[in-house]
Amino acid sequence: MPEETFLDRPIDRRSFIKGGMAFVSAATAMPPAFLRATFDDNSVPIAEVTKETAASLGRRVLVVLQLAGGNDGLNTVIPLGDRGYFTSRPGLAQNPESTLALSNGMALNGVMKGMKGLWDQQRMAVVLGVGYPNPNRSHFRAMDIWHTASTAEGFGNGWIGKLLDATAHEKDSAWRAANIGNELPRSLFADSVFVPSLSSIPAYVLSTDRKFPKDADRRLQTFAQINARYAEDAAVQAEYGGALAFVSQTGFEAYQSTVMLQADAKSYVAKATYPNTPLANAFKTAATLIMSRLGTGVVYITTGGFDTHAGQSGTQNRLLQTVSDAVGAFYTDLAAQEAADDVSTVMWTEFGRRIKENGSGGTDHGTSTPMFVIGGGVKPGLYGEQPLTSSPDSSGDLKYSTDFRQVYASIIEQRFGVASKDVLGQTYNTLPLFA
Amino acid sequence: MALDTDRRKIQHLLRRAGWGYSPSELNEYLALGLKGSIDRLLSPDSVDDSASQALIAGLETDPNQDRGALLAAWHLRIITTKRPLLERMVYFWHDHFATAVSKVESPAFMQAQNDLFRTRAFGRFDEMLTGVARDAAMMVFLDNRLNIRSAPNENFARELMELHTLGEGNVYTEKDIKEAARALTGWRITTEELPKDPMGKTKYPKPTGAVLVANRFDAGKKTFLGVTGNLNDQDVIRALAALPETARFIGRKLWRYFAVAQPTEEMLARTTKAYFDSKYSMREVVRTILTSDEMYSDEAYRWRIKSPVEYVLGYTRSLGLVGATTRTITQTRAMNQTLYEPPGPQGWSKGGADWIASTTMLARANFAYEVTRSDGPKAQVVDAPALLRANGLTVSAAQIVDGLADLIIGGDIDSATRQTLIDYLGGATHFNFAEAQRNGALHGVLYLMLSMPLAHLA
Numbered sequence: 001m002p003e004e005t006f007l008d009r010p011i012d013r014r015s016f017i018k019g020g021m022a023f024v025s026a027a028t029a030m031p032p033a034f035l036r037a038t039f040d041d042n043s044v045p046i047a048e049v050t051k052e053t054a055a056s057l058g059r060r061v062l063v064v065l066q067l068a069g070g071n072d073g074l075n076t077v078i079p080l081g082d083r084g085y086f087t088s089r090p091g092l093a094q095n096p097e098s099t100l101a102l103s104n105g106m107a108l109n110g111v112m113k114g115m116k117g118l119w120d121q122q123r124m125a126v127v128l129g130v131g132y133p134n135p136n137r138s139h140f141r142a143m144d145i146w147h148t149a150s151t152a153e154g155f156g157n158g159w160i161g162k163l164l165d166a167t168a169h170e171k172d173s174a175w176r177a178a179n180i181g182n183e184l185p186r187s188l189f190a191d192s193v194f195v196p197s198l199s200s201i202p203a204y205v206l207s208t209d210r211k212f213p214k215d216a217d218r219r220l221q222t223f224a225q226i227n228a229r230y231a232e233d234a235a236v237q238a239e240y241g242g243a244l245a246f247v248s249q250t251g252f253e254a255y256q257s258t259v260m261l262q263a264d265a266k267s268y269v270a271k272a273t274y275p276n277t278p279l280a281n282a283f284k285t286a287a288t289l290i291m292s293r294l295g296t297g298v299v300y301i302t303t304g305g306f307d308t309h310a311g312q313s314g315t316q317n318r319l320l321q322t323v324s325d326a327v328g329a330f331y332t333d334l335a336a337q338e339a340a341d342d343v344s345t346v347m348w349t350e351f352g353r354r355i356k357e358n359g360s361g362g363t364d365h366g367t368s369t370p371m372f373v374i375g376g377g378v379k380p381g382l383y384g385e386q387p388l389t390s391s392p393d394s395s396g397d398l399k400y401s402t403d404f405r406q407v408y409a410s411i412i413e414q415r416f417g418v419a420s421k422d423v424l425g426q427t428y429n430t431l432p433l434f435a
Numbered sequence: 436m437a438l439d440t441d442r443r444k445i446q447h448l449l450r451r452a453g454w455g456y457s458p459s460e461l462n463e464y465l466a467l468g469l470k471g472s473i474d475r476l477l478s479p480d481s482v483d484d485s486a487s488q489a490l491i492a493g494l495e496t497d498p499n500q501d502r503g504a505l506l507a508a509w510h511l512r513i514i515t516t517k518r519p520l521l522e523r524m525v526y527f528w529h530d531h532f533a534t535a536v537s538k539v540e541s542p543a544f545m546q547a548q549n550d551l552f553r554t555r556a557f558g559r560f561d562e563m564l565t566g567v568a569r570d571a572a573m574m575v576f577l578d579n580r581l582n583i584r585s586a587p588n589e590n591f592a593r594e595l596m597e598l599h600t601l602g603e604g605n606v607y608t609e610k611d612i613k614e615a616a617r618a619l620t621g622w623r624i625t626t627e628e629l630p631k632d633p634m635g636k637t638k639y640p641k642p643t644g645a646v647l648v649a650n651r652f653d654a655g656k657k658t659f660l661g662v663t664g665n666l667n668d669q670d671v672i673r674a675l676a677a678l679p680e681t682a683r684f685i686g687r688k689l690w691r692y693f694a695v696a697q698p699t700e701e702m703l704a705r706t707t708k709a710y711f712d713s714k715y716s717m718r719e720v721v722r723t724i725l726t727s728d729e730m731y732s733d734e735a736y737r738w739r740i741k742s743p744v745e746y747v748l749g750y751t752r753s754l755g756l757v758g759a760t761t762r763t764i765t766q767t768r769a770m771n772q773t774l775y776e777p778p779g780p781q782g783w784s785k786g787g788a789d790w791i792a793s794t795t796m797l798a799r800a801n802f803a804y805e806v807t808r809s810d811g812p813k814a815q816v817v818d819a820p821a822l823l824r825a826n827g828l829t830v831s832a833a834q835i836v837d838g839l840a841d842l843i844i845g846g847d848i849d850s851a852t853r854q855t856l857i858d859y860l861g862g863a864t865h866f867n868f869a870e871a872q873r874n875g876a877l878h879g880v881l882y883l884m885l886s887m888p889l890a891h892l893a
Contacts, residue, residue, distance in 0.1 A: 196794040207804040212875025219879045248888040254796035
């Protein structure tokens with residue numbers, strides 16, 4: 001791994017940052033006026049810029065939901081016609097009567113009423129039997145494979161990161177892509193695009209001392225002023241080289257983006273009731289970003305707990321209901337905001353679980369599993385083929401019928417109009433997932 | 436400008452070869468002079484560190500059994516140690532031999548590796564390599580425990596050359612990787628017996644070393660870097676440690692870590708000579724760098740961006756916030772760095788540009804807020820007015836700005852920013868300490884100093 005520094009590899013990042021500054025400055029005649037405008041009135045110039053940016057990007061949004069830990073696909077989308085499912089899982093098999101029928105003998109787990117609603121509204125596709133050759137059963141490794149869309153060893157960029165790199169534009173908003181959570185998933189690792197991670201919108205702020213409310217504005221404006229000066233002062237840059245300019249430009253950008261987010265996010269009012277769960281709150285944050293004209297095109301959400309080696313039944317049902325209710329509320333909200341057709345959500349997990357339940361009322365790491373594609377532009381229905389429990393692979397696990405990269409390629413080409421080979425490194429047969 | 440006085444040089448030294456400085460720590464080193472300071476930093480055994488060790492021993496949860504405690508113990512050590520360069524080296528080795536607890540899983544293995552880095556920090560590089568090759572955490576992380584005669588695994592052999600000694604594609608070939616992997620086969624991790632623990636609190640046994648399992652070792656003929664024979668791990672490590680390219684690779688990394696971005700050929704030759712003259716002593720390589728003129732040159736000054744660990748723990752240490760470790764863990768994580776959790780075997784970003792993004796800049800500014808807030812928990816916040824009074828900084832806005840700049844960023848602040856901060860405090864003529872305290876400007880000026888761009892540069 002080559003060492004990276006400013007001096008060795010600054011150019012992409014810095015020109016990106018510069019692009020960001022240029023985009024901000026474009027709203028005003030010249031930087032000093034812009035700076036003054038920022039200090040005098042936070043909302044006016046920023047709102048203008050955002051509208052322009054949003055328009056230049058179009059409104060297609062991708063939301064990715066990662067179910068970390070390996071969600072048991074067989075108890076999520078249930079093959080009612082597969083006898084082996086019932087005999088392999090005397091304790092865990094779902095009662096057919098409690099399930100929610102899709103089509104072709106497949107049914108959703110009975111707790112997934114929110115997502116069944118989306119199926120009924122023709123907003124949901126389920127891709128059955130998704131996997132890849134020589135499946136890896138380590139969480140760590142399997143997630144990397146899904147994140148990077150590659151089984152090659154190494155620590156490359158993510159597939160969404162590559163998509164962002166491939167479509168980067170100098171007018172991109174600082175909020176073009178966002179990760180909801182504290183840790184940036186590898187899917188979003190990119191060369192030239194920084195993706196902010198936020199735990200919540202209220203948390204993406206510059207905090208100030210509550211005991212001194214009158215000091216708060218002066219303090220933050222002084223912060224911004226010092227950063228802006230270093231960012232623009234050629235003499236300072238000549239003396240200290242790139243590091244100081246980079247830090248101060250980004251510091252100023254941080255100030256800008258938080259002001260932009262806090263000003264714009266205020267205008268959003270949810271038009272659905274979100275359940276009070278961390279995951280539903282994350283979706284509400286996603287809706288806020290999308291509806292706030294910040295130019296956001298990608299939102300990434302991760303939820304965990306699916307590694308159900310023991311006592312699976314209650315745990316998985318609770319998790320699936322949380323997911324289903326959150327996604328349901330998200331689309332109820334988006335539909336009421338007339339944005340449901342703009343926003344596609346894809347849901348994945350690093351592997352499914354074994355066909356047979358284990359001795360602890362759980363299931364161990366397995367292989368293929370369904371993927372869900374929901375919302376904007378989706379042609380509803382079942383895709384792929386449900387693997388039969390009676391014809392497993394050599395390790396006794398479910399075979400796969402569809403490579404997960406076929407789903408990625410379909411999103412990349414059909415939703416974003418980008419040649420998927422440029423992002424995924426090779427060509428995969430697409431599925432007709434989007435209209 | 437720049438590093439023109441002993442005071443500035445020692446401040447610079449403590450930013451690079453230490454974790455910043457509190458006023459009293461700075462005074463201790465100033466009394467030793469530059470040369471005396473370097474000698475003391477390089478001789479950790481001569482410095483009593485029992486107070487810091489006692490604090491760590493007093494932690495409620497066993498670092499060997501719990502990831503949070505594992506992290507807290509190292510944070511606490513960095514914040515409180517009297518041997519700052521030793522911890523600097525442990526941090527360097529942790530990054531160089533990057534190993535992540537998320538794959539290793541056992542905090543006990545990670546703690547043992549951390550102890551290994553501390554024991555061998557300044558020792559012979561070949562001995563460090565041997566220690567790492569047989570280290571339980573590394574054997575899990577780079578899969579060498581799975582590397583057996585019947586099914587060789589090249590993961591460790593490859594990184595040993597690519598990341599630990601030579602640099603990618605330098606000197607060695609793919610064939611050398613395969614042959615080295617064979618020579619590294621057969622090692623198994625050994626651990627203590629877990630104590631009988633009815634509460635099940637002790638889950639992770641401590642490692643006791645590694646043993647070579649004869650029937651898993653490939654005893655066949657191998658050819659590594661041109662030498663043929665029934666080679667074993669020692670043969671591979673000896674061969675690697677003896678290469679000038681290894682000395683150059685490590686030397687370059689240390690020059691960059693401590694001094695300048697682009698060491699010249701002549702500088703690299705100097706550290707290579709120190710490496711061989713001292714029989715691979717890391718202490719002598721580091722000494723060569725810290726005592727060089729280049730260490731205090733304009734090129735060396737403020738080019739490096741602090742990592743989150745350097746930024747957060749450095750200022751937590753300088754401000755004396757010993758009770759802040761739960762918070763520092765959250766703070767560094769929000770800035771995208773968690774010790775024991777490097778992003779991969781290549782370690783963290785080396786120049787620092789990747790640390791800086793809008794979110795992480797907010798997190799850094801919010802760190803400054805959290806340590807200066809007037810309503811925070813006592814052990815985790817600094818009382819800004821008290822700090823100023825304790826350092827005699829009460830006279831004027833200019834005196835406060837200059838004094839804090841010296842303490843926080845090593846002085847040398849440009850006149851425009853200096854004026855901005857003086858104005859913020861009420862200006863040259865209107866400043867009144869009591870009033871500035873009442874309206875929050877004393878807390879604010881410390882916040883601005885800790886969050887300003889220069890504070891992020893080492």
